[in-house]
Amino acid sequence: MATVTTTPIISLPNHQHHHHNTKPNNKTTTTTNYNNYNNERYFANHPVLSLIEQCSNTTQLKQIHAHMLRIGLFFDPYSVSKLITVSSLAPFSTSLDYARKVFDQIPQPNLYTWNTLIRAYASSSDPIHSLFIFTQMLYHCPDPPNKFSFPFLIKAASELSDLFIGQVFHGMVVKLSLDTDVFVLNSLVHFYATCGELGQAYKVFLMIPKKDVVSWNSMITAFAQADYSEEALELFQRMQAESMMPNDVTMVSVISACTKKLNLKLGRWVHSFIEKNDIRMNLILSNAMLDMYTKCGSLEEAKKLFDKMPEKDVVSLTTMLVGYAQSGEFDTAQQFFNSMPSQDITAWNSLISAYEQSGRSKEALALFHELQLSKNVKPDQVTLKQGLKVNCHLTTSLIDMYAKCGDLEKALEVFRSSEQKDVYVWSAMIAGLGMHGRGRDAIDIFARMQEAKVKPNAVTFTNVLSACNHAKLVEEGRLYFNQMLPVYGITPQVKHYACMVDILGRAGLLEEADKFVEKMPVSPGASVWGALLAACKTHGNVELAEHAFTHLIELEPQNHGAYVLLSNIYAKFGLWDGVTKLRKLMRDFGIQKEPGCSSIEVGGSVHEFLVGDNSHPLRKKIYLKLDEILLRLKSTGYVPNKSHVLQDIEEEDVQDHALYLHSEKLAIAYGLISTRSPVPIRIVKNLRVCGDCHSVAKLISKLYDREILLRDRYRFHHFRGGDCSCMDYW
DNA sequence: GTAGGGTTAG
Numbered sequence: 001m002a003t004v005t006t007t008p009i010i011s012l013p014n015h016q017h018h019h020h021n022t023k024p025n026n027k028t029t030t031t032t033n034y035n036n037y038n039n040e041r042y043f044a045n046h047p048v049l050s051l052i053e054q055c056s057n058t059t060q061l062k063q064i065h066a067h068m069l070r071i072g073l074f075f076d077p078y079s080v081s082k083l084i085t086v087s088s089l090a091p092f093s094t095s096l097d098y099a100r101k102v103f104d105q106i107p108q109p110n111l112y113t114w115n116t117l118i119r120a121y122a123s124s125s126d127p128i129h130s131l132f133i134f135t136q137m138l139y140h141c142p143d144p145p146n147k148f149s150f151p152f153l154i155k156a157a158s159e160l161s162d163l164f165i166g167q168v169f170h171g172m173v174v175k176l177s178l179d180t181d182v183f184v185l186n187s188l189v190h191f192y193a194t195c196g197e198l199g200q201a202y203k204v205f206l207m208i209p210k211k212d213v214v215s216w217n218s219m220i221t222a223f224a225q226a227d228y229s230e231e232a233l234e235l236f237q238r239m240q241a242e243s244m245m246p247n248d249v250t251m252v253s254v255i256s257a258c259t260k261k262l263n264l265k266l267g268r269w270v271h272s273f274i275e276k277n278d279i280r281m282n283l284i285l286s287n288a289m290l291d292m293y294t295k296c297g298s299l300e301e302a303k304k305l306f307d308k309m310p311e312k313d314v315v316s317l318t319t320m321l322v323g324y325a326q327s328g329e330f331d332t333a334q335q336f337f338n339s340m341p342s343q344d345i346t347a348w349n350s351l352i353s354a355y356e357q358s359g360r361s362k363e364a365l366a367l368f369h370e371l372q373l374s375k376n377v378k379p380d381q382v383t384l385k386q387g388l389k390v391n392c393h394l395t396t397s398l399i400d401m402y403a404k405c406g407d408l409e410k411a412l413e414v415f416r417s418s419e420q421k422d423v424y425v426w427s428a429m430i431a432g433l434g435m436h437g438r439g440r441d442a443i444d445i446f447a448r449m450q451e452a453k454v455k456p457n458a459v460t461f462t463n464v465l466s467a468c469n470h471a472k473l474v475e476e477g478r479l480y481f482n483q484m485l486p487v488y489g490i491t492p493q494v495k496h497y498a499c500m501v502d503i504l505g506r507a508g509l510l511e512e513a514d515k516f517v518e519k520m521p522v523s524p525g526a527s528v529w530g531a532l533l534a535a536c537k538t539h540g541n542v543e544l545a546e547h548a549f550t551h552l553i554e555l556e557p558q559n560h561g562a563y564v565l566l567s568n569i570y571a572k573f574g575l576w577d578g579v580t581k582l583r584k585l586m587r588d589f590g591i592q593k594e595p596g597c598s599s600i601e602v603g604g605s606v607h608e609f610l611v612g613d614n615s616h617p618l619r620k621k622i623y624l625k626l627d628e629i630l631l632r633l634k635s636t637g638y639v640p641n642k643s644h645v646l647q648d649i650e651e652e653d654v655q656d657h658a659l660y661l662h663s664e665k666l667a668i669a670y671g672l673i674s675t676r677s678p679v680p681i682r683i684v685k686n687l688r689v690c691g692d693c694h695s696v697a698k699l700i701s702k703l704y705d706r707e708i709l710l711r712d713r714y715r716f717h718h719f720r721g722g723d724c725s726c727m728d729y730w
Numbered sequence: 731g732t733a734g735g736g737t738t739a740g
């Protein structure tokens with residue numbers, strides 16, 4: 001053969017020299033059959049060889065090994081290679097140690113024997129040893145690597161995902177003129193795809209002179225696994241156009257492409273294609289099909305196929321488990337889990353993840369604990385990621401709960417003590433601070449989140465913007481909104497636009513808010529028009545209000561808040577005709593405003609109050625207390641804000657009830673009667689708190705020296721010493 | 731007489 005030039009990476013020895021030196025004088029010892037050593041054909045059909053293949057345990061193998069040593073068969077390269085193959089690849093051999101020991105005993109392994117060992121390591125858990133063996137082979141074996149060596153070597157490179165070493169092999173293949181061998185080239189296609197070099201894989205694929213079915217399969221699989229489903233399906237079509245008959249392996253990838261596209265129709269077509277063309281339905285193909293049916297939403301067809309399958313394995317059962325879990329049928333999912341002869345780590349992870357994803361952290365955590373107690377399986381990387389998610393999920397819930405219950409300190413405590421924080425934990429803390437009016441602190445957390453290398457998502461930005469909104473941080477709001485796409489790659493959604501309109505509008509920048517809405521690239525949802533309308537109410541702009549109202553009602557004809565807001569704006573400007581017209585509209589469309597309702601928890605039970613509520617057992621005491629409060633307030637100069645009693649329909653229906661009968665006042669009065677300082681009075685209201693109730697609450701917090709925590713529809717108000725945490729901006 | 735391609739959780 002031609003002299004081999006060296007590559008810069010690994011040099012191939014000049015094999016022409018070796019040939020004459022090594023091969024002829026490699027026998028100095030003698031055994032009975034040793035004279036036959038060179039006559040390899042002589043042993044090819046030796047009866048012992050068929051015995052090797054029938055071995056079912058290590059003891060039998062060792063017996064044959066001993067026998068081969070006795071009769072000299074051990075020194076026949078072909079025979080000893082068989083021994084190595086079986087001892088490394090047979091199902092009962094757990095490690096390559098034995099095969100390696102056998103190999104080390106061979107005085108002059110030939111190329112065939114070297115290839116055998118490289119093959120064994122390539123499919124072992126330590127594929128890097130293939131490369132070590134290869135470098136030894138280059139120096140000790142008289143023959144250069146051949147077309148059989150490279151598929152094994154390239155496979156090792158694939159297993160290692162080592163692009164560099166694979167490229168080196170590719171170079172050697174070219175220099176050794178092996179670059180027309182379909183086996184070698186197919187391995188290269190697979191290798192480049194494994195390393196994510198789809199372009200390179202395709203280049204090699206096109207260069208295969210005589211493509212066989214494996215060539216096509218390798219390329220189709222490469223596309224399918226890289227989420228290029230369209231390309232995979234196109235190649236499948238071209239394969240047929242070129243009259244290459246697809247086989248069962250082809251169909252696995254084709255089905256998998258359908259699954260990725262969530263294309264049930266195409267999946268069904270492929271199913272019938274398989275039946276029409278008599279393609280063998282093996283277990284793996286059936287499993288791929290099950291996966292397609294469950295993921296594409298046809299649990300029925302999956303079940304039908306599952307029942308027909310002659311053979312099922314843990315993958316089949318896991319696929320069904322996931323299918324049922326994702327449609328909420330956890331009992332059935334659990335049954336599939338229990339029906340497994342033995343649950344592998346994937347099965348555990350599937351069920352844990354299914355619980356986690358449906359928000360059932362408790363079940364997920366319980367299963368995780370059960371897994372830790374299991375003797376057969378150990379949690380792996382995926383499990384730990386799930387466990388982390390479960391923990392983060394619980395942490396997020398706790399932060400959210402404490403924040404919404406008004407105990408921001410406790411929320412912060414949970415946040416600080418959590419070891420792992422994912423994007424949702426950070427976001428929940430930002431939201432918590434935001435709803436308590438601590439916009440600066442929320443922004444600070446946002447900055448720290450990025451220092452911790454956690455990438456913000458759309459939820460994070462909603463919370464950041466909302467925090468800016470509640471704290472009147474207009475500049476900051478603009479800044480973060482404008483950074484969303486260019487800096488963070490997150491396309492603003494309608495809710496982000498709505499937040500921005502709220503920020504601008506609430507701050508009185510009505511014109512800017514209006515322009516902002518006009519320039520929106522997405523169509524403004526009801527939330528955007530609602531925010532604009534609310535801003536018009538606060539800052540008094542009839543024309544813009546009517547504009548926003550028209551759009552809002554178009555989207556949500558039954559939105560009672562819209563009618564109330566516009567009616568209030570009319571009332572503010574004395575436009576009584578408008579008020580009357582709106583009231584008529586509301587009557588005609590059967591629109592009723594949501595009644596204001598405040599709740600307070602005392603002694604473990606929740607007490608609800610509506611406007612002018614008379615149903616509470618302690619109503620007499622409550623109204624007496626209310627009178628007393630108002631008397632004390634008036635003595636300090638308090639004047640009820642009549643704008644809330646006049647002609648407008650406030651969030652509470654003040655037409656029939658006096659201002660002081662607002663539900664939050666009743667709830668506060670009850671709180672003063674039934675609880676003692678320093679326990680704060682905690683109230684939750686379904687609507688936005690009105691201006692009068694807000695000033696009353698501030699005064700009570702001072703006169704009665706009580707903290708009042710009031711959560712309204714949009715945020716928290718923390719009244720203390722005569723002031724509110726919202727700084728009167730809400 | 732050596733070889734290559736495929737399914738489930740994240």
